Amino acid sequence: MNIIICIKQVPDTAEVRINPETNTLIREGVPSIINPYDLHAIEAALKIKEKTGARVTVITMGPPQAEDALREAISMGADDVRLISDRAFAGADTWATSYALYKAIEKLGYDIILCGKQAIDGDTAQVGPEVAEFLNIPHIAYIRKIEDVSDKSIKVQRLMDEGYDVVESPLPVLLTVVKELNTPRLPSLKGKMAAKKAVITRMDLNAIGAEAENVGLKGSPTQVKNIFAPQSKADRKMFQGSVEEQVDALVGELRGVKCV
Amino acid sequence: MRIAVNIERCTGCGQCIDSCPFTAIVMQEGKAFINEYCQFCRACMSICPEGAIIEIMEEGDIQKADISDYKGVWVFAEQRDGMVASVAYELLGAGRRLADKLKAELSAVLFGSTEDQAKELIRWGADKVYHCKDSIFEKFNDEPYSQLLTNLVKTHKPEIVLAGATPIGRSFIPRVAARVRTGLTADCTALEIDGDSGNLLQIRPAFGGNIMATILCPNHRPQMATVRPRVMKRGEYNADRNGEIIPVSADNITSRTKVLETIKEVSECMVNLQEADVIVAGGRGLGKPDGFKMLEELAEVLNGAVGASRAAVDEGWIPYSHQVGQTGKTVCPKIYIACGISGAVQHLVGMQSSDIIIAINKNPEAPIFNVATYGIVGDVYEVVPLLIKKFKEAKQ
Numbered sequence: 001m002n003i004i005i006c007i008k009q010v011p012d013t014a015e016v017r018i019n020p021e022t023n024t025l026i027r028e029g030v031p032s033i034i035n036p037y038d039l040h041a042i043e044a045a046l047k048i049k050e051k052t053g054a055r056v057t058v059i060t061m062g063p064p065q066a067e068d069a070l071r072e073a074i075s076m077g078a079d080d081v082r083l084i085s086d087r088a089f090a091g092a093d094t095w096a097t098s099y100a101l102y103k104a105i106e107k108l109g110y111d112i113i114l115c116g117k118q119a120i121d122g123d124t125a126q127v128g129p130e131v132a133e134f135l136n137i138p139h140i141a142y143i144r145k146i147e148d149v150s151d152k153s154i155k156v157q158r159l160m161d162e163g164y165d166v167v168e169s170p171l172p173v174l175l176t177v178v179k180e181l182n183t184p185r186l187p188s189l190k191g192k193m194a195a196k197k198a199v200i201t202r203m204d205l206n207a208i209g210a211e212a213e214n215v216g217l218k219g220s221p222t223q224v225k226n227i228f229a230p231q232s233k234a235d236r237k238m239f240q241g242s243v244e245e246q247v248d249a250l251v252g253e254l255r256g257v258k259c260v
Numbered sequence: 261m262r263i264a265v266n267i268e269r270c271t272g273c274g275q276c277i278d279s280c281p282f283t284a285i286v287m288q289e290g291k292a293f294i295n296e297y298c299q300f301c302r303a304c305m306s307i308c309p310e311g312a313i314i315e316i317m318e319e320g321d322i323q324k325a326d327i328s329d330y331k332g333v334w335v336f337a338e339q340r341d342g343m344v345a346s347v348a349y350e351l352l353g354a355g356r357r358l359a360d361k362l363k364a365e366l367s368a369v370l371f372g373s374t375e376d377q378a379k380e381l382i383r384w385g386a387d388k389v390y391h392c393k394d395s396i397f398e399k400f401n402d403e404p405y406s407q408l409l410t411n412l413v414k415t416h417k418p419e420i421v422l423a424g425a426t427p428i429g430r431s432f433i434p435r436v437a438a439r440v441r442t443g444l445t446a447d448c449t450a451l452e453i454d455g456d457s458g459n460l461l462q463i464r465p466a467f468g469g470n471i472m473a474t475i476l477c478p479n480h481r482p483q484m485a486t487v488r489p490r491v492m493k494r495g496e497y498n499a500d501r502n503g504e505i506i507p508v509s510a511d512n513i514t515s516r517t518k519v520l521e522t523i524k525e526v527s528e529c530m531v532n533l534q535e536a537d538v539i540v541a542g543g544r545g546l547g548k549p550d551g552f553k554m555l556e557e558l559a560e561v562l563n564g565a566v567g568a569s570r571a572a573v574d575e576g577w578i579p580y581s582h583q584v585g586q587t588g589k590t591v592c593p594k595i596y597i598a599c600g601i602s603g604a605v606q607h608l609v610g611m612q613s614s615d616i617i618i619a620i621n622k623n624p625e626a627p628i629f630n631v632a633t634y635g636i637v638g639d640v641y642e643v644v645p646l647l648i649k650k651f652k653e654a655k656q
């Protein structure tokens with residue numbers, strides 16, 4: 001069995017802020033990390049590997065620096081990695097990202113593909129389902145538990161708004177995972193050594209066999225027009241005086257509101 | 261297109277390096293250089309004091325698909341157990357506004373469910389409803405949903421397609437966008453029509469809510485977006501409104517996945533938080549678990565529910581099911597009372613679309629005051645008991 005995990009290197013967004021005056025991001029010293037959800041995807045694959053002897057390959061599309069993320073994946077126990085990297089891939093939206101991943105995955109062979117629920121920078125949660133559509137295989141999103149897996153099929157719990165569904169799918173299938181699924185392991189010493197020594201294979205536009213007009217900025221239907229800070233309310237009212245006076249003023253203001 | 265540095269103008273001040281969310285700018289021989297990490301967000305362009313960072317158009321940048329044939333606004337009306345989900349009515353409110361602006365028709369698409377529910381969609385503003393009653397849609401499976409919506413989009417060519425950013429919409433709508441080769445904007449919180457181009461301006465939070473972005477899909481159609489629930493306002497309900505219901509068949513629609521079981525796990529509190537008109541929420545500023553007893557009392561007086569920030573949940577003062585924010589619930593009550601909540605962006609994204617936000621905090625600099633409608637600077641243990649007393653009096 002072949003398992004492929006798609007991971008993304010992201011800035012640690014908990015530390016990204018925007019300067020409200022200039023509408024630009026402040027990111028002094030914000031570190032790059034593996035997208036946290038993707039660690040759970042790697043862990044899920046390693047668990048399946050322990051049970052079935054599957055081969056685990058981790059791939060990422062990104063700039064040369066994304067190699068660091070792949071080395072971290074090796075240190076956790078991945079058998080193989082691929083860096084999908086080419087200047088032509090830069091500026092991809094989810095359509096163009098998924099297209100490039102699909103082309104690469106087709107070359108690699110797969111039974112199960114695992115993705116994180118969403119990347120914490122782009123936050124779209126679209127890449128997994130789009131890759132599945134390009135590959136013409138089923139997908140199940142927001143997996144919180146894998147109940148059963150065999151060579152032919154998989155049974156999982158899918159998180160929904162009001163609880164969860166138990167869903168079955170034949171293989172090959174793509175799954176996107178949430179954090180409740182498992183606790184990602186820490187790299188082992190042996191893993192760290194392997195990661196250091198590993199030669200990272202790179203796949204460029206030619207290697208994945210994609211057309212230039214379908215990848216990167218050119219292949220992307222969406223454009224980020226601008227970015228800005230979350231708005232603050234202009235009409236806010238700060239009450240003055242003692243606490244009792246402030247409370248009275250508030251109760252007075254709310255008198256007209258129906259639900260009070 | 262590329263974002264590049266005009267090295268003649270660049271003074272090597274390095275301000276752009278800090279502004280880049282993707283670590284895409286490095287210093288080379290005293291000049292800024294933009295590498296392939298660049299995501300074209302243009303953050304650096306506005307910060308460069310020398311105006312040295314520019315956009316360069318390249319041949320083949322503009323690939324116009326034929327977009328003039330695409331007309332009308334569509335809302336995908338999600339159903340659960342046969343009942344249309346409330347986000348669909350919110351989308352009809354938003355969709356009606358966009359359609360009127362474009363002088364176009366508003367259509368709803370309903371898979372599964374009943375004719376009665378299809379009629380409801382018309383009363384909430386739809387001119388047409390494409391309705392497929394087939395039992396394959398009873399339970400949610402991605403493939404049949406995406407196959408049929410893809411077919412309908414390809415046949416009828418709408419200009420805009422909206423769906424709820426729910427587990428269902430966010431799961432299958434990307435497949436439709438991939439198949440019809442168009443853009444999809446995720447989890448929008450505002451939608452406008454650009455006056456000049458007629459393009460849909462899709463506004464959404466990214467980076468965990470730390471920033472907002474405006475996304476365009478200028479050269480492909482339809483323009484597709486998932487929209488966050490409880491953000492858009494419903495339109496007018498009109499029981500006498502007429503519209504057309506167009507039956508759609510599910511020929512050749514298949515599913516490889518199969519839902520074996522559906523388990524509901526709704527705690528009472530979750531329901532309360534999403535339905536409540538008033539939410540009284542507490543944060544780290546409460547200082548101790550007992551603070552929530554006081555908030556419960558206030559919530560009771562106001563017939564509301566109790567929410568919490570992540571800090572309070574992490575402290576173990578109140579269960580996770582009460583958590584509001586990025587990693588908890590998104591709520592949109594008429595009144596949100598934030599007690600001792602500092603207002604980290606991760607919390608704000610979950611509640612800032614509430615109609616009225618009342619912030620109570622000791623620290624006048626707390627960011628929660630930036631989104632507040634009314635602010636009281638003071639100790640929650642002084643303010644809240646007084647509020648309870650005064651609201652009780654006012655009620656009598």
Ligand SMILES: Cc1cc2nc3c(=O)[nH]c(=O)nc-3n(C[C@H](O)[C@H](O)[C@H](O)COP(=O)(O)OP(=O)(O)OC[C@H]3O[C@@H](n4cnc5c(N)ncnc54)[C@H](O)[C@@H]3O)c2cc1C
Binds near residue numbers: 114115126
């Ligand atoms: C502010 C901002 C807003 C944006 N909004 C949109 C938008 O609304 N629509 C849109 O189409 N694009 C948007 N983009 C572009 C989008 O961020 C990129 O396309 C990105 O490459 C993938 O999307 P994501 O980060 O949302 O990933 P998600 O779709 O959230 O990622 C889900 C999973 O897919 C896998 N994955 C994602 N990226 C990669 C990768 N490069 N390599 C390997 N696996 C990967 C991972 O398993 C990940 O957990 C936006 C970008 C910015 C900067």
